[in-house]
Amino acid sequence: MPNIDTQRITIGPEGILRVPDNPIVPFIEGDGIGPDVWAGARRVLDAAVASVYGDQRRIKWLEVMAGERAYRETNESLPEETLQTIKDHVVAIKGPLTTPVGKGIRSVNVSLRQRLDLYACVRPIRYIKGVSSPMRHPERVNMVVFRENTEDVYAGIEWEAGSREAEAVIAFLKESIGVDVAKESAIGIKPMSRKASRRLVARAIQYALDHGFPSVTLVHKGNIMKYTEGAFMSWGYEVAREMFGDHVVFESDGGLEPEEKVSSGKVVIKDRIADMMFQQVLLRPEAYHVIATPNLNGDYLSDALAAQVGGLGMAPGANIGDSCAVFEATHGTAPKYAGKNKANPSSLILSGVMMLQHMGWTEAASAIEQAIQKSISHGLVTYDLARQMPDSQELKCSEFAQAVIERLG
Numbered sequence: 141m142p143n144i145d146t147q148r149i150t151i152g153p154e155g156i157l158r159v160p161d162n163p164i165v166p167f168i169e170g171d172g173i174g175p176d177v178w179a180g181a182r183r184v185l186d187a188a189v190a191s192v193y194g195d196q197r198r199i200k201w202l203e204v205m206a207g208e209r210a211y212r213e214t215n216e217s218l219p220e221e222t223l224q225t226i227k228d229h230v231v232a233i234k235g236p237l238t239t240p241v242g243k244g245i246r247s248v249n250v251s252l253r254q255r256l257d258l259y260a261c262v263r264p265i266r267y268i269k270g271v272s273s274p275m276r277h278p279e280r281v282n283m284v285v286f287r288e289n290t291e292d293v294y295a296g297i298e299w300e301a302g303s304r305e306a307e308a309v310i311a312f313l314k315e316s317i318g319v320d321v322a323k324e325s326a327i328g329i330k331p332m333s334r335k336a337s338r339r340l341v342a343r344a345i346q347y348a349l350d351h352g353f354p355s356v357t358l359v360h361k362g363n364i365m366k367y368t369e370g371a372f373m374s375w376g377y378e379v380a381r382e383m384f385g386d387h388v389v390f391e392s393d394g395g396l397e398p399e400e401k402v403s404s405g406k407v408v409i410k411d412r413i414a415d416m417m418f419q420q421v422l423l424r425p426e427a428y429h430v431i432a433t434p435n436l437n438g439d440y441l442s443d444a445l446a447a448q449v450g451g452l453g454m455a456p457g458a459n460i461g462d463s464c465a466v467f468e469a470t471h472g473t474a475p476k477y478a479g480k481n482k483a484n485p486s487s488l489i490l491s492g493v494m495m496l497q498h499m500g501w502t503e504a505a506s507a508i509e510q511a512i513q514k515s516i517s518h519g520l521v522t523y524d525l526a527r528q529m530p531d532s533q534e535l536k537c538s539e540f541a542q543a544v545i546e547r548l549g
């Protein structure tokens with residue numbers, strides 16, 4: 141083994157990443173199936189980097205703790221040290237973390253995104269040939285969801301029915317604003333700001349321009365929630381006009397046929413109401429490319445889109461801010477498969493592909509994508525895909541990772 145001098149990734153002027161050949165990258169293994177899928181993903185990432193760059197480049201992994209294990213060992217689900225280490229190293233990757241429903245601690249995932257100001261949750265949804273899908277034409281799905289990550293009902297401002305806080309808010313609404321809310325209601329608050337909405341939409345438009353996507357669709361429920369979701373749409377159009385005026389056109393302006401807009405090289409900005417968008421992505425997926433949407437819509441929509449291309453086991457994701465990024469699978473801890481070496485590691489492997497692209501190590505990223513494609517087209521898949529692919533060979537999580545490694549390069 142060569143003597144490797146490890147270093148940190150830093151951010152240079154204009155936000156450009158400076159990546160040394162041997163960067164330290166913190167990782168959180170995760171709860172439930174996390175250890176299984178992370179073990180597979182790490183082996184694939186290391187093998188791809190070694191296969192493409194030989195001894196020239198290598199990632200030095202640094203474990204940081206969060207979730208159930210962190211709680212057991214430190215009495216904290218998200219230790220300050222973990223947050224600081226991720227900040228210091230700029231790029232990190234994580235497995236899924238458990239959040240109890242209706243009780244106990246707040247979501248560690250949500251806290252991590254908020255504390256590090258990782259304001260854009262980016263989820264590319266693209267079909268990999270050979271994967272079983274409920275769609276007749278899954279290859280028509282090629283979208284990237286930009287989900288606002290720091291506010292909306294995810295801000296965690298809510299109070300139990302009958303609590304002192306809920307009763308106080310109900311009394312305030314009645315006395316100060318004259319609004320009646322049923323006694324003993326639970327209360328939740330949905331904050332959405334101009335700043336957070338604009339920066340999310342700006343990032344989505346910049347991504348569409350950088351990657352040659354023809355449209356950005358603002359997905360909202362502004363017909364009902366006018367001052368939150370409706371404002372998200374207005375702020376989105378506002379930032380599109382102010383920051384990208386020369387590079388975008390608006391569907392609402394009319395005049396041009398869609399083909400003419402695309403041939404002009406400009407990105408078309410349009411908007412859709414969220415419920416209608418769920419039918420659009422099933423019936424006309426080819427009409428949508430980059431989607432920018434508030435937090436809750438984005439959560440629902442990205443899981444539904446993942447199902448169209450093979451399920452949660454195949455869907456990667458990234459949480460990106462201006463000063464750091466944390467890459468993570470879209471799925472959760474799937475507790476019933478924990479420790480069974482059964483889950484599909486592709487989602488975390490593909491999140492690692494996004495991480496390599498973010499670092500500029502695109503050759504290694506492409507090698508992994510091609511190797512996953514080859515494994516699947518040879519019918520080598522984990523249980524989730526095998527149950528819908530009659531002629532396939534069902535592999536364990538670790539065996540699938542090995543199959544991908546054997547097909548690198």
Ligand code: NAP
Nearest residue numbers: 236237238239240249452453470471472473474483484524
């Ligand atoms: P989930 O863990 O995503 O699992 C739901 C189902 O999706 C699984 O039972 C399985 O379906 C399928 N699935 C998920 N991951 C898969 C994989 N890698 N390979 C194959 N199939 C996979 O969702 P959940 O049961 O609603 O949530 C469990 C816990 O995870 C909760 O505590 C939740 O808060 C947490 N969670 C964490 C994150 C995160 O860390 N970012 C995200 C979402 C949820 P079948 O049973 O049909 O095989």
